[in-house]
Amino acid sequence: MSRLPTSRRTFIKGLTSSAGLVLAGCAETVPPTYGNLLRMGDLLTYKAHRLLLPAQALVREYDYSDISAAAVIGTINPGNSSERFFDPIHGPTYDRLLREDFASWRLSVEGSVIRPGSYSLSDLKRMPSRTQITRHTCEEGWSAIAQWTGVPLRTVLEACGINPSARFVEFYSYDNRLGSIDMLDALHPQTILAYGMNGRDLPMGHGAPLRLRLETQLGAKSRKFLRRIVVLDDYDEDTFQRVQSGWAWYMGI
Numbered sequence: 158m159s160r161l162p163t164s165r166r167t168f169i170k171g172l173t174s175s176a177g178l179v180l181a182g183c184a185e186t187v188p189p190t191y192g193n194l195l196r197m198g199d200l201l202t203y204k205a206h207r208l209l210l211p212a213q214a215l216v217r218e219y220d221y222s223d224i225s226a227a228a229v230i231g232t233i234n235p236g237n238s239s240e241r242f243f244d245p246i247h248g249p250t251y252d253r254l255l256r257e258d259f260a261s262w263r264l265s266v267e268g269s270v271i272r273p274g275s276y277s278l279s280d281l282k283r284m285p286s287r288t289q290i291t292r293h294t295c296e297e298g299w300s301a302i303a304q305w306t307g308v309p310l311r312t313v314l315e316a317c318g319i320n321p322s323a324r325f326v327e328f329y330s331y332d333n334r335l336g337s338i339d340m341l342d343a344l345h346p347q348t349i350l351a352y353g354m355n356g357r358d359l360p361m362g363h364g365a366p367l368r369l370r371l372e373t374q375l376g377a378k379s380r381k382f383l384r385r386i387v388v389l390d391d392y393d394e395d396t397f398q399r400v401q402s403g404w405a406w407y408m409g410i
């Protein structure tokens with residue numbers, strides 16, 4: 158057998174060691190929304206991304222001097238009943254938690270995991286953290302650079318022990334928004350559950366007490382005001398459609 162050039166060999170070796178586990182779980186070349194005519198855009202962007210990008214390529218990180226004021230968009234206060242995505246059940250809970258500085262707030266992690274559990278903010282802050290300065294790109298046409306600090310989602314998922322059959326992660330917020338991502342993005346090193354922004358606690362408008370930072374996709378996928386994470390073996394189109402029909406599921410950038 159002919160020898161591969163060194164760079165090629167290293168690349169393949171890297172793939173089998175670090176990303177092998179991830180690829181084994183997600184050997185899909187079509188997104189889970191495949192077959193739905195309204196979701197044709199998902200197929201194109203998903204296929205292009207998954208074929209062109211190495212599985213765990215990092216997005217660009219910036220310097221302190223690049224930090225800009227990030228615009229607050231979407232829900233600003235989930236506890237305010239005049240917000241567009243106000244949730245009649247979880248909105249009032251958020252209002253109470255906000256007034257007590259999130260002391261009794263817990264993130265629940267459930268679904269296809271060996272040890273479902275709930276985590277306080279200090280539990281999450283005790284885990285290894287990651288700080289990154291990245292560009293947030295909103296599908297509405299603006300972008301901003303900010304510094305985010307949090308715990309890698311991967312660390313939390315490993316603490317709960319995801320089942321080998323797990324393929325998606327769903328995020329529930331205190332406003333009426335829901336989002337899901339696949340395991341490849343969930344285990345990406347820059348996918349973090351952020352509790353800090355620009356060196357301070359995450360401000361309310363930007364998603365206090367905890368938000369997702371999903372750097373590989375458009376801003377809308379970085380869900381704010383998290384309360385619950387559910388690990389899924391199968392894609393749950395029904396839940397997704399009910400909450401937000403008309404949007405692309407895969408928003409890779």
Ligand SMILES: Nc1nc2c(c(=O)[nH]1)N[C@H]1C(S)=C(S)[C@@H](COP(=O)(O)O)O[C@H]1N2
Pocket residue numbers: 227228229230231232242294295296330331332334362363364376377378379380381382
């Ligand atoms: N729960 C929740 N998450 C959300 C939103 C929202 O309204 N509710 N808006 C999304 C959109 S469209 C964008 S662009 C970003 C905005 O984040 P920012 O307010 O920190 O700039 O949050 C995303 N996450």
Ligand SMILES: [Mo]
Pocket residue numbers: 230294295296297376377
């Ligand atoms: Mo957005």
